[in-house]
Amino acid sequence: MFKELNPPSRVLMGPGPSDVHPRVLKAMATPLVGHLDPSFLQIMNETMELMRTVFETKNELTLAMSGTGSSGMETVFVNLIEPGDKVIIGINGLFGERMVDVAERCGAEVIRVEAPWGEIIKPEQIEQALKNHANVKAVAVVHAETSTGALQPLSEISQLAHAHDALLIVDAVTSLGGVKVGIDENEVDACYSGTQKCLSAPPGLSPVTFSKRAGEAMARRTSKVQSWYLDLSMIQNYWGQERFYHHTAPISMNYALREALRLVVEEGLTETWDRHWKLGRALQSGLEAMGLTLHVVADHRLPQLTSVCIPDGVEDMIVRKQLLEQFGIEIGGGLGALKGKVWRVGLMGYSCQPRNVLLFLAALEQVLLEQGVKVREGEGRTAAVEAMQK
Amino acid sequence: MFKELNPPSRVLMGPGPSDVHPRVLKAMATPLVGHLDPSFLQIMNETMELMRTVFETKNELTLAMSGTGSSGMETVFVNLIEPGDKVIIGINGLFGERMVDVAERCGAEVIRVEAPWGEIIKPEQIEQALKNHANVKAVAVVHAETSTGALQPLSEISQLAHAHDALLIVDAVTSLGGVKVGIDENEVDACYSGTQKCLSAPPGLSPVTFSKRAGEAMARRTSKVQSWYLDLSMIQNYWGQERFYHHTAPISMNYALREALRLVVEEGLTETWDRHWKLGRALQSGLEAMGLTLHVVADHRLPQLTSVCIPDGVEDMIVRKQLLEQFGIEIGGGLGALKGKVWRVGLMGYSCQPRNVLLFLAALEQVLLEQGVKVREGEGRTAAVEAMQK
Structure with missing residues (x-):
């Protein structure tokens, strides 16, 4: 019959579920x-x-x-x-x-x-x-x-x-x-x-x-x-x-x-919100520093879920598949009107950690470079870390 | 704030949930x-x-x-x-x-x-x-x-x-x-x-x-x-x-x-059903051997849930409370038309084990004796074990 449960190890950075503490x-x-x-x-x-x-x-x-x-x-x-x-x-x-x-x-x-x-x-x-x-x-x-x-x-x-x-x-x-x-x-x-x-x-x-x-x-x-x-x-x-x-x-x-x-x-309610705001903004700064565009204007952006516009010529599924299979990182695709147009990156709860911001930026940079997208190497990480230290 | 989760240890022999494997x-x-x-x-x-x-x-x-x-x-x-x-x-x-x-x-x-x-x-x-x-x-x-x-x-x-x-x-x-x-x-x-x-x-x-x-x-x-x-x-x-x-x-x-x-x-479907039938019948034999009456006629009794008539003069809640607090055994009370009239004893899934049959019969015997009910001491256990060995 079927084998012992042995799901792959993932870092859940999609629109939910997030990593369980x-x-x-x-x-x-x-x-x-x-x-x-x-x-x-x-x-x-x-x-x-x-x-x-x-x-x-x-x-x-x-x-x-x-x-x-x-x-x-x-x-x-x-x-x-x-x-x-x-x-x-x-x-x-x-x-x-x-x-x-x-x-x-x-x-x-x-x-x-x-x-x-x-x-x-x-x-x-x-x-x-x-x-x-x-x-x-x-x-x-x-x-x-x-x-x-x-x-x-x-x-x-x-x-x-x-x-x-x-x-x-x-x-x-x-x-x-x-x-x-x-x-x-x-x-x-x-x-x-x-x-x-x-x-x-x-x-x-x-x-x-x-x-x-x-x-x-x-x-x-x-x-x-x-x-x-x-x-x-x-x-x-x-x-x-x-x-x-x-x-x-x-x-x-x-x-x-x-x-x-x-x-x-x-952790404290205020401290929890602060962590989400700080790391969400760090991720967003990092993505913009790489040269990517965010879908929501700055004033109305959630910290815990960021939608990033998929650069022209890039195949949505190839990127998400590589992130998942090579690095074990899950992000979300677009839904409805945004299907194929954005990626949705979550930093929610236990998934909202400084190391996940760095990991995701590094992995995305790698995958996009392989796809021929001219991202500004290392600048995402630098901008994110700067934002975290503010 | 609230302490670490530390629920009491129970043997779940009620109408569900049963013990989780x-x-x-x-x-x-x-x-x-x-x-x-x-x-x-x-x-x-x-x-x-x-x-x-x-x-x-x-x-x-x-x-x-x-x-x-x-x-x-x-x-x-x-x-x-x-x-x-x-x-x-x-x-x-x-x-x-x-x-x-x-x-x-x-x-x-x-x-x-x-x-x-x-x-x-x-x-x-x-x-x-x-x-x-x-x-x-x-x-x-x-x-x-x-x-x-x-x-x-x-x-x-x-x-x-x-x-x-x-x-x-x-x-x-x-x-x-x-x-x-x-x-x-x-x-x-x-x-x-x-x-x-x-x-x-x-x-x-x-x-x-x-x-x-x-x-x-x-x-x-x-x-x-x-x-x-x-x-x-x-x-x-x-x-x-x-x-x-x-x-x-x-x-x-x-x-x-x-x-x-x-x-x-x-375990096998047939083997699982056999276990429930054998132990359910053993429990039922034991209860009857003690001198208790079962609510459902023999032909239509479930093996995994037995309703036992509460003997005259016995307080439903006192018995269930003592079983729970002294021995950590949960059984169910009656619902609707049977409220206060029966106890419901489950032997479901992982809870359906020979040791739980013995434990329950022994605990119930003790509690009922304390309540002044004349149960036939030891006969429940003997009948149950005999039924298990058939």
Whole structure:
């Protein structure tokens, strides 16, 4: 039959998953207790507390859904949206489009607010949409667009949404643990994330948080949530003191999430963000010093995900294949509108280390030179190291 | 902040999760490759092949959903059922009731066929329902009712469903890897399972399999699947050669599932079932020899989950608490109609070992004696060991 599991060794510098911290891998290998064991209740309570710290919120309803980040997206929409509800969705990349698909399956009337992939959604656009449509239930934006590398500012859009009595929904799958999300400060009403990006855990859980306002909206529902598996009215009774059985929690993944969040809190939230900003900027300086062009303008670039324009005449797949096979480095290709046009380079969580910046710049330089691209040799490294030392 | 993860040591003999095999725990701690890495495609292909072996099917559409067993239940219903479809559901425990809830959220018109908790659904009941209702889309039953310990025979119900041109849906969450499921032999059209029962992996994935007939039914849909996260029309393109990105697969859990299935195949399917039957019967003989009563009649008892009637005057919680705190043994309480009336004792997968049978009988005897129950000392052990040696 099939041999012992022996996957190749990789440095994960794509759009996620990122490298899992060794302490998190160790947590994954811990023997299980039952999902209704009193000791597991304590682990869950601690994990909720850690999630609140990292989300920067006091929201009571903060827990981890038993699926990946996309299940968190679906959780938010199925619980908040009822058929006929109007939702404004900002679309400037793949995950905005995904929100539209998910929302429409909930029966939402979607009002699309679009920007080119790689740009941000401007507050004026949201304002206009809110003026054009009465009784909008929610405004949804992607905080860190993993498909483009753009960072969406939240505060103005939040104010606009609330001025029009709409909820603010935020996709923080790639932002949480990498850049400040600030749930309470930005008055975000519903937010979902994933474990496999800046939290350095494997994919498999989706931390979510809901404001009191969102809770009230859920309580006012007149129809049943269309998903049993993601129905928060039941799931919160399992995460709460009632411990009412809903479904068997993914215990090992909860162990992993707890350890991953503990690592972020140990390093410090500000320190974690600073590391991402410093190394992300170093990578970006290095790439530009090599002579490459970045897809997103400087002001809106994420530190944890950089999209680099593929130089003319260079074969996307050859470069990525060589990086993977010769050096064991994974980066991402472009998606949708950016397919074949950019590479996506992640520096997320445990993958966000100075040595990975140097390694990637050196490997890319080597591969591009072999492809006949005139990169300025060594200048990427020099610029990156300079930026790191600032 | 919070301390290092240090859960208590348990022997998991409840209704699941069961103890995870050490080789599976080791697989969980393996560093990740990306979810689009060519090496991961091979791991997925091998896992699909192993799932087909354990499900005993040639079904092309056999893959693992990124959620727990309940997400598999929801996957089957959201993909097969459209609003207005008629579904006959056999209800003889909690999981039949859950199927009703899930199916109704898909807009199904549910025809309930009921039996007391602990009994099986009789083929005549299904036949009558099929005669009373034209154009039934599917008949659904729970193969191993985890809430009661009853094993539902499938073949006659399968023939009846197909004679009326209906699909057969089977919940095999607790049966797969413990007793024969026989997807092809029983002509099951859609089946879901979980990793945390007789497969000895942590909870977090749901192996599912669909017949060609079920695939055709999905292809004939006129409405979009209400769940984006569980939409098989997209997910099968990720598991297939196209490798079209849908959502980030829970990589570590896939590692775990592969190893768990490898263990079943190494032991041999028949040998695995024999072990469950032999030790399950040994436990049941032991409990009866002690003077206790089992809830399910002998002919319909599952080997991997036994429900024992709580003797008169005994406090459910005191016994379970003492088993857990003094001896580190987890068993389950009753649910729904059986709450406070039975204990549920699991012997699933890696937990299904001769030493656990002895340990549990000895511990229960001790606790019951302390509670003033007159059990026949030592007779449980003797009967169990005799049954094991048959």
